[in-house]
Amino acid sequence: MGAGPPGNPAPTVRRSLHDARETSVNLYEHEAVSTIYKKHRVPHADHVVATEPNDEVARFVREKGGGVVKAMVLVGKRGKAGAVKLVKTEAEAAQAVRDIMAMSVWGEKPVAVMVCEKADIVAELYCAVTYSSETRGPVITLSMEGGMDVEEIDPARIHNFPVGAAAEVEPFEIRNMLVEIGFTKDYGAIVRQASMTIASVYRAFWASEARMLEINPLAVVRRTKTDRKTGKPVEALELMALDAVVTLDDDATVPPQKTFGERSAYKREPTQREVDALLIDRDDHRGKAGSYVEPEDLGGDIAMMTFGGGGSAVTIETSYDVGLRPANFTDIGGNPPAEKMYRISKIILSKPGLKGVLVCGGTASNTRIDVTLGEGLVGALDDLAKEGKLDRDLIWVVRRGGPEVEKGLKLLAECFQRNGIQGRVFDSELPITQAPLILRDLLVEHRGYKPGPQAKAQGA
Numbered sequence: 001m002g003a004g005p006p007g008n009p010a011p012t013v014r015r016s017l018h019d020a021r022e023t024s025v026n027l028y029e030h031e032a033v034s035t036i037y038k039k040h041r042v043p044h045a046d047h048v049v050a051t052e053p054n055d056e057v058a059r060f061v062r063e064k065g066g067g068v069v070k071a072m073v074l075v076g077k078r079g080k081a082g083a084v085k086l087v088k089t090e091a092e093a094a095q096a097v098r099d100i101m102a103m104s105v106w107g108e109k110p111v112a113v114m115v116c117e118k119a120d121i122v123a124e125l126y127c128a129v130t131y132s133s134e135t136r137g138p139v140i141t142l143s144m145e146g147g148m149d150v151e152e153i154d155p156a157r158i159h160n161f162p163v164g165a166a167a168e169v170e171p172f173e174i175r176n177m178l179v180e181i182g183f184t185k186d187y188g189a190i191v192r193q194a195s196m197t198i199a200s201v202y203r204a205f206w207a208s209e210a211r212m213l214e215i216n217p218l219a220v221v222r223r224t225k226t227d228r229k230t231g232k233p234v235e236a237l238e239l240m241a242l243d244a245v246v247t248l249d250d251d252a253t254v255p256p257q258k259t260f261g262e263r264s265a266y267k268r269e270p271t272q273r274e275v276d277a278l279l280i281d282r283d284d285h286r287g288k289a290g291s292y293v294e295p296e297d298l299g300g301d302i303a304m305m306t307f308g309g310g311g312s313a314v315t316i317e318t319s320y321d322v323g324l325r326p327a328n329f330t331d332i333g334g335n336p337p338a339e340k341m342y343r344i345s346k347i348i349l350s351k352p353g354l355k356g357v358l359v360c361g362g363t364a365s366n367t368r369i370d371v372t373l374g375e376g377l378v379g380a381l382d383d384l385a386k387e388g389k390l391d392r393d394l395i396w397v398v399r400r401g402g403p404e405v406e407k408g409l410k411l412l413a414e415c416f417q418r419n420g421i422q423g424r425v426f427d428s429e430l431p432i433t434q435a436p437l438i439l440r441d442l443l444v445e446h447r448g449y450k451p452g453p454q455a456k457a458q459g460a
């Protein structure tokens, strides 16, 4: 117990954002669509890109009879942030463009919006191509349960198919994958088209020298087409890419910065903590722990350590609702190892001006609670205590469920005890939305905390 720093110690020298991005460049969805999807014929929705409501948007929405307006940001979970809006009319579209451009999506300002033709979605698949360190080659990941965040999908329903390091995967190989994931049970009739589409996705990944290409959802959509023989409209199902998350390799033949310019997820200079956090996920692709951002005004007094897409979104929204002022956000998921948790814990806790800490997430399906909290967070707290840097005035509330939760929360509670940390630890018996409320009430009672103006009535 009280394990020393697992793996690398937290960085002490200032490293530049360029270091953090040395190995990768992320693309905005509109960039990925207009370059990679177009070029490699990955079916995608018709769309226009805009930064304000204009005639082109109005005409598009009128002609298509509606649309979907999406924020162009480099963070994910835009849907949950309210940054993907379905609109029916020109007026609604104009309003959505304005609203989304004014939003901050998990702390990030949109650079533009994409207005897409609305798809009639029948099913949502998850599809990604990336490199596996195990097989040292590309791997195609498929699931019939796309749409939601990948960390929320039952791991038993995520299928990884290693493929040879070659420019092409044959459609028949993909057909076999689609049989294995259960696609052919319901959509056997379009398996040929689906195989060709995924073959195009793979080709796009390879040819664009990407490290990762993730499409969630790769949707089965219903489209009306004109029958070639009869000239009559017929309904047909088709697989279509409705999202694009692309990371290009910096070692690519054409450096991606040349094509896409320097990348920043921040509309300001990133803080040192944001830069340090980016480095956590740079070389180690196991899980995600480095998506740390500080709010635009750099204020706030509650450190937030949140987990798993939906869980993070609900926690953050509820926190604001009850009048807490988050000082930072980190969405952690995908079962990161203890050393990544150790590093991000130290970063999250190093923000000046903190009064409380909220560690909160849903019930994980594959993220180990004993490893992330019981080892990573506990290791960081023990070391901070040893270094004399542990702030014992902070009040903590923890709410978490998932594999090895009992062990993980017990280790954490023991760590609180031996280090004189004040806080309460809950498992998933406690509704997720109660955790921010409990923290607020503890802070009000013991620290004279003044909740923000949006706070709901005491004990709401």
Ligand code: GDP
Residues within 6 Å of the ligand: 068, 070, 075, 076, 077, 078, 079, 080, 084, 116, 117, 118, 119, 120, 121, 147, 148, 216, 217, 242, 243
């Ligand atoms: P993300 O939340 O950042 O991953 O953004 P997405 O672009 O994936 O959009 C979020 C969700 O909005 C998707 O999972 C879909 O369920 C939904 N969505 C996106 N485009 C359409 C569309 O054209 N029609 C419908 N009905 N839903 C859509």
Ligand code: MN
Residues within 6 Å of the ligand: 216, 217, 243
């Ligand atoms: Mn998506």
